[in-house]
Amino acid sequence: MAAEADGPLKRALVPLLLPEKCYDQIFVHWDLLHVPCLKILLSKGLGLGIVAGSLLVKLPQVFKILRAKSAEGLSLQSVMLELVALTGTMVYSITNKFPFSSWGEALFLMFQTITICFLVLHYRGQTVQGVTFLASYALVLLLLLSPLTPLALITLLQASNMPAVVVGRLLQAATNYQNGHTGQLSAITVFLLFAGSLARIFTSIQETGDPLMAGTFVVSSLCNGLIAGQLLFYWNAKAGHGKKEQ
Secondary structure, three states: OHHHHHHHHHHHHOOOOOOHHHHHHHHHOOOOOOHHHHHHHHHHHHHHHHHHHHOOOOHHHHHHHHHHOOOOOOOHHHHHHHHHHHHHHHHHHHHOOOOHHHOHHHHHHHHHHHHHHHHHHHHOOOHHHHHHHHHHHHHHHHHHHOOOOOHHHHHHHHHOHHHHHHHHHHHHHHHHHHHOOOOOOOHHHHHHHHHHHHHHHHHHHHHOOOHHHHHHHHHHHHHHHHHHHHHHHOOOOOOOOOHHHO
């Protein structure tokens, strides 16, 4: 009877959230304080939660741009550098066969970031350039994921994530400072990205053991925190108002 009762639960948890040995440790031997297995459970749960949340995390930003019919306050260079970082993480993780729960949000954030790039160009009157950019990015991504691309180049792309994230966020921070407001930047998106990057430090250490991945998320957390801090500082500032009015 116990084995029958364990059947559906085991199928639901193994291997999605727990390896079989941890399932036995917790649910068969009832060792509820087994720290290594609890860390795996927490990491997998956080990772899948981040991946699920990433399906929606940038949609508030997309909708805010569409409602305003403007991308004022968004730095195109910052958005593109973020796309470079997401692409690097995704391609590096796929190549190294890391668990999807450790990087899956990069896939969904990539699609949303591409959309934002296109919208910024579109509302600047550069729709043709936006379409060209989408086509060019698709070709580059296919090439990176093909066997033609050497592992050394993919590792270099992942290593470039840290400077890309830093420069990208500093460009956005500089744009906010120069404008004296955060324009159409979505607070929901910024705070969700900040929380997600913090959680990813733990999950990347736990699930991949890759210092390059973990270091990228440490840097990303610091930079996302800077933008979140600016959003709070400029909370009552209006788009179109200069710094003197602050």
